[in-house]
Amino acid sequence: MHAIALNHYLIVAALLFATGFAGVLVRRNLIIVLMCLELMLNAANIALVAFARFNATPEHPLMDGNAFVFFVITVAAAEVAVGLAIVVALYRRRSTVMTDDLTALKK
Amino acid sequence: MQDILFYIFAALTILPAVALVFSRKSVNSAMLMILSFIGTAALFALLQAYLLAVLQVVVYVGAVIVLFLFIAMLVGAGSPKLAKRDFRNMALASGVFVLLSLFGIAAIAKTGVGTDALPVSPASSAANFGMILFTKYQLAFEITGFLLLAAMVGVIFISKRPDSGDTTTEAE
Numbered sequence: 001m002h003a004i005a006l007n008h009y010l011i012v013a014a015l016l017f018a019t020g021f022a023g024v025l026v027r028r029n030l031i032i033v034l035m036c037l038e039l040m041l042n043a044a045n046i047a048l049v050a051f052a053r054f055n056a057t058p059e060h061p062l063m064d065g066n067a068f069v070f071f072v073i074t075v076a077a078a079e080v081a082v083g084l085a086i087v088v089a090l091y092r093r094r095s096t097v098m099t100d101d102l103t104a105l106k107k
Numbered sequence: 108m109q110d111i112l113f114y115i116f117a118a119l120t121i122l123p124a125v126a127l128v129f130s131r132k133s134v135n136s137a138m139l140m141i142l143s144f145i146g147t148a149a150l151f152a153l154l155q156a157y158l159l160a161v162l163q164v165v166v167y168v169g170a171v172i173v174l175f176l177f178i179a180m181l182v183g184a185g186s187p188k189l190a191k192r193d194f195r196n197m198a199l200a201s202g203v204f205v206l207l208s209l210f211g212i213a214a215i216a217k218t219g220v221g222t223d224a225l226p227v228s229p230a231s232s233a234a235n236f237g238m239i240l241f242t243k244y245q246l247a248f249e250i251t252g253f254l255l256l257a258a259m260v261g262v263i264f265i266s267k268r269p270d271s272g273d274t275t276t277e278a279e
Contacts, residue, residue, distance in 0.1 A: 003109075004109060004110050004113045007215045009154070010215070012117045014211035015208060015211075016120060016121055016124055017207065019121065019125055019204070020124065021200075021207070022201065022203060022204040023124075025200035026197055026200045029133055031136075031178060031182065032127070032133055032136050035127060035136055035137070039127070039143065042144065045151075045163075046147060049154050049156045049159060052156075053156065063239045066156050067244050073163070073167075074166075074251045074254070075251070075254065077255075078257075078258035079258075080171050080174060081258050081262050082262055085262040085266045088181065088266055089265050091181075092268075097182050
């Protein structure tokens with residue numbers, strides 16, 4: 001059995017990203033669309049941490065990838081808060097969170 | 108041992124994500140999202156990013172999922188009906204999924220699996236993190252703090268009722 005290398009983590013990240021992307025395209029519920037966005041951000045985080053770990057050497061432990069993930073987590077938290085507030089405001093106004101019913105800008 | 112753990116955690120990350128996309132109730136989706144995030148945190152721990160693993164659990168499972176659950180219960184509880192299926196979009200999405208997966212697998216088949224990582228001391232101890240955040244990334248750190256403040260003010264502004272005297276919330 002061979003060791004786990006960088007590419008294994010990248011495959012996991014790619015599959016997770018593809019799952020999230022498919023979810024954003026397929027789902028109609030705005031809340032679940034936001035969840036799928038979070039999945040995609042997580043996939044990027046896995047790739048960043050994996051690259052940081054596999055490019056580190058004993059005398060030069062790379063921290064930049066990990067620091068970037070730290071910032072991504074922070075921004076993602078802010079994004080979710082604002083996104084869900086918009087969903088609630090929308091629900092108050094229109095009583096729906098389905099993207100099928102939110103076509104006012106189309107007409 | 109680490110190999111087996113990797114496959115377990117990878118499955119724990121991806122399978123709930125797939126189930127999330129196909130689950131009908133948003134509360135179930137939030138629960139599946141917890142599993143996926145815990146799998147991600149375990150992968151971070153395997154990569155020796157221990158602080159990030161803790162942060163992942165605290166921030167995502169502790170805060171973001173609770174937010175999602177609140178909103179899902181507030182908004183989505185009364186709509187058990189299935190959304191209208193749009194087969195064109197379904198086909199597009201599955202096409203994108205297969206294409207992205209094939210692209211990744213082809214790239215990896217071309218380069219081989221790669222070598223094992225060098226054994227290094229855990230790079231992301233909290234002390235190292237603090238050091239780099241307050242020296243090299245000082246500006247980004249401060250801007251992030253300001254962003255969080257702006258997000259908080261924005262959320263309060265958005266979710267406040269437009270005017271307290273008029274309580275019409277019906278759809279047009």
